[in-house]
Amino acid sequence: MMPSFPNISTSKDQQDGRKLANGDCKNQQVLARRQLILQHRKSLPIASVERRLVEEVRKNDTLIIVGETGSGKTTQLPQFLYNAGFCRDEKIIGVTQPRRVAAVTVAKRVAEECNVELGQKVGYSIRFEDATSSSTRIKYMTDGLLLREALLDPLLSRYSIIIVDEAHERTVHTDVLLGLLKKVQLARSHPTTNQHNFIKANAKGREDESRSFSPLKASESAKSTSLKLIIMSASLDARCFSEYFGGAKAVHVHGRQYPVEVLYTYQPEPDYLDATLITIFQIHLEEASGDILAFLTGQEEIESVERLVHDRIRQLPDGSQNLLTVPIYASLPSEQQMNAFKPAPSGFRKVILATNIAETSVTIPGIKYVIDPGLVKARSYNPVTGMESLIIIPTSKAQALQRSGRAGREGPGKCFRLYPESEFSKLTDSTVPEIKRCNLSNVVLQLKALGIDDIIGFDFMEKPSRMAIVKSLEQLFLLGALSDDYKLSSPVGQQMARLPLDPMYSKALILAKEFKCLEEMLIVVAMLSVESIFYFPREKMEEARAARKSFSSPEGDHITLVNVYRASAECLEKSKTTNSKEKTMEKKLNKWCRENFINYRSLRHARDIHSQIEGHIRQMGFSPSSCGDDMLQFRRCLTASFFLNAAMKQPDGSYRALSSSQTVQVHPSSVLFRTKADCIIFNELVRTNQNYVRNVTRVDPLWLPELAPQYYAADS
DNA sequence: GCGTACTTT
Structure with missing residues (x-):
């Protein structure tokens, strides 16, 4: 829950502050503000149970805290635990949130309450933004980011306590994290027995190569400490968390809610x-x-x-x-x-x-x-x-x-x-829980990368259907991420697990290196990873359509996306030469987006993803090279990567998706809506009034058996 | 001839 902040900085205060430029007055204001913060902290419902809570954390390895809205648990508990000495030996208290904004705003608030600069003792870390340093002891982060961290340090050895906040929301990331934390906790509490097993499991999954992981090193530093877990949830479902964690104690903290x-x-x-x-x-x-x-x-x-x-x-x-x-x-x-x-x-x-x-x-x-x-x-x-x-x-x-x-x-x-x-x-x-309602390929790949090989037997809080797991295993196998014995393959599976993308997109990048179109593919996967790039306001439909036409490629939507990205990059380049201030450049881009009916937020996001992934693939020793005008190479690479999403035209003009035999239509927003190519690959299959495929590119049907023989028998 | 809640690495 977002903390409720006291209204301590009114615009009137700020006006007074400007009038009195005198240093003493400023000091007094700072003091007054600190006083107010202190008062606010003392008035929170959780303040009265500080000692009891610290005591419970000392006594219990896992604690469930049921905190009502406005109890102050998210901001206060980490401070209580810090003061109680849980950050000795440079250990960190990690607090996970399902959402980025929550991690940022709470960290800012707590830094202020502690009277420290953000990023020092108190910091946050979210994708694309790291406000932590070596002195950070209370670290707020998204749960997805902690999962990524676990790939590099499977025992999460820097943390003495991990607090999983908003656990009742049961996002995929929270559920996977809970399963992982349970395993990590066991490994760290019995360093000689269970930890050994866990490490062995990890080592098994990476027999051939160990560059990206260092579980042994992690185990040494984790030897001395066990991991404390605190699960924070809204009231209704404390029992299921308690049962999952072997009857863990649950405590209740009142909130401040009006009737x-x-x-x-x-x-x-x-x-x-x-x-x-x-x-x-x-x-x-x-x-x-x-x-x-x-x-x-x-x-x-x-x-x-x-x-x-x-x-x-x-x-x-x-x-x-x-x-x-x-x-x-x-x-x-x-x-x-x-x-x-x-x-x-x-x-x-x-x-x-x-x-x-x-x-x-x-x-x-x-x-x-x-x-x-x-x-x-x-x-x-x-x-x-x-x-x-x-x-x-x-x-x-x-x-x-x-x-x-x-x-x-x-x-x-x-x-x-x-x-x-x-x-x-x-x-x-x-x-x-979301984990029962989504495609599990990414979850399975990550667990495999963590050395957890038995996915069906994994101790999920709520198991996804066997069918869903098997489907994902199959898909990962067909993509070459898993070997014949369903272990993470080397190097393809390991490389795929390192990239924060849909596994199919990761595979596309790995293949693009061989097809020499990595530059184009990098743009495409970044653009496909965000919400719709095109913006269609009802009132300006015709203008929007015309704008879009200027980018469109007869080959399909993928190359159209590349054209949009490159045009936006060109716009940025131009403004760079005239004015180098970042803010003006962003404004220019925003204006360009409005003129071209492009969703600015989506494009920004795609640019962030592009630069992050580029960093990753360079680290992996790939260097982006362009296929220039040879779009044939690029389309062949799309076919080799997205062969699971191929469809053939039927006599009536509809399409048949080859992997599921469903009848589908090309979405009317596709540049290929009218073209009716014989064979297409697509990135999304959604059902609204009909089954629609979106992000479509024209390919040669003969490429399928040639480039994906593992799936398409040569005679089909 | 579309028209999609909310998140996240």
């Missing part, structure tokens, strides 16, 4: 959008002042409800028209997201129309009323077909509680659940 009155409908609502609309106006016309937060499932719903609200406002009498709508969802540009945080003009009530971004990722102040239709759009994955889809499903009880809690941050609130109370009791307790 929220929950109201249900008498009957199920057949049209939840209409019900949402009615409830918005019921609150607006009948309830006391305070902002409204309504949870909807996606952008389209948000836009349509927004239009409906505006229509109805116009029908209200003049005195009641003081209602303002603000949308917020992840793909909304950040400047527009910020509108949700601005207070409504005086006399106005704000209604925020949000996806579940407002459930955990952002906390909007001033919410007094929550409207919860009880639905969420969720990813689902079918291991048999390899198909992902987004479906609208009922929320879990935990999600419903999380949503209603948003009404009680600053005072008592109300939550309107748009379904009968009898329906609530039918909801599942918690959301199905």
Whole structure:
């Protein structure tokens, strides 16, 4: 949970600060601020149980902490443990978060509370950003990053304590991490027996080459200390964590939440959008002042409800028209997201129309009323077909509680659940963990790289289906990441595991070296690794289409992506020669993106990934070379890499995906939508109204048996 | 003739 910060720096304070430039006054202000921070810390619910908590951590190797919203656990516990001496011998307290922003904001706050510079005693580390140093003792990070760290140091020997925060969210990374930590803890608590086994397991997986890992070195330094684990979770499901960790002790820390009155409908609502609309106006016309937060499932719903609200406002009498709508969802540009945080003009009530971004990722102040239709759009994955889809499903009880809690941050609130109370009791307790709803290739590859060979027997907190695991093993085998005995292969499997990419993309890079098109492939995998690069605003559809046409290649979407990337790089190069300030360059790029209907955030992300991966492959001894105009080489390389995603045209103009025999269509956004090439490879298969393949390139069907003989028998 | 919640290495 994000900590709630005291309002200690008002704009008025800052004005006073400017007026009094006198040093003494500044000192006094600093002192006053420190005093306020101290007061705030003392007032947190967790402060009163500091001694007991430290004692429990001393006594127990694993501790479950059930901390309610606003308890202060995320910011305070690491400080308590630091003060209790858990960082002796240069050891580190690691705190993992599922999200990047949380890791950064919490670290900044704790550094301030400790009165140290960020990156010294207190720091954070997330992908693309490392604010730590050799003196860092309290380190906040994303759980995915700690998993990556484990590849280099399987015993996580620098850490004396690892705190897994927000464990109830059960992201793939959290689940894999918990399984790994359990193993590491065992290895470190019995250095002579279990540790030996664990190290042996590690060594086995890397018989042929050991350059990238150094488990033996790690074991020596870890010999003296055991690893303390602290799992922090929201209330509902402490028992499952405790059971998983051999009956680990669970302690409860109260939060600071105001009461929220929950109201249900008498009957199920057949049209939840209409019900949402009615409830918005019921609150607006009948309830006391305070902002409204309504949870909807996606952008389209948000836009349509927004239009409906505006229509109805116009029908209200003049005195009641003081209602303002603000949308917020992840793909909304950040400047527009910020509108949700601005207070409504005086006399106005704000209604925020949000996806579940407002459930955990952002906390909007001033919410007094929550409207919860009880639905969420969720990813689902079918291991048999390899198909992902987004479906609208009922929320879990935990999600419903999380949503209603948003009404009680600053005072008592109300939550309107748009379904009968009898329906609530039918909801599942918690959301199905992500690990049971996603493609496992990356998870399996990482576990193999950690020396864990028996994936089916691995002690997951909740096991994914056997089918899903077998499918991933098969896929990794076909990609050459696993040898005949299903161990990590050398060097291909090891190289693939080192790259933070989808395994298929990693393989494409390794092959691109041989096909001499590494420069192009590096761009493609970076561009494919981010959310959609193209931006299509409804109002400017034609302009957007024209902009996109200027990049398009007749060969397909992959080369089109290369063209976009190179054009953006050219734009940056040009602004570099005229003005070298980074900020102006970014502004230029932003402007270029707007002109060309490119999503700036996605492109930035792709550039970051590009430079990180380039670093990795250079370290691996590859040097990016371009195939120039020889796009044949590049398309052959795409075929050799993505052969599992090939499709053949059928007489009726639809396609048949060769690996799953499904009938698919080329997505209308593809540059090959009209071309109807005989044979294509694609990167994504999604189901909406139909089965669509996206990111498509035209290839020669004869290349399949030639370049992927392990999959396509020569006669097919 | 699309139109996709949220994360992350």
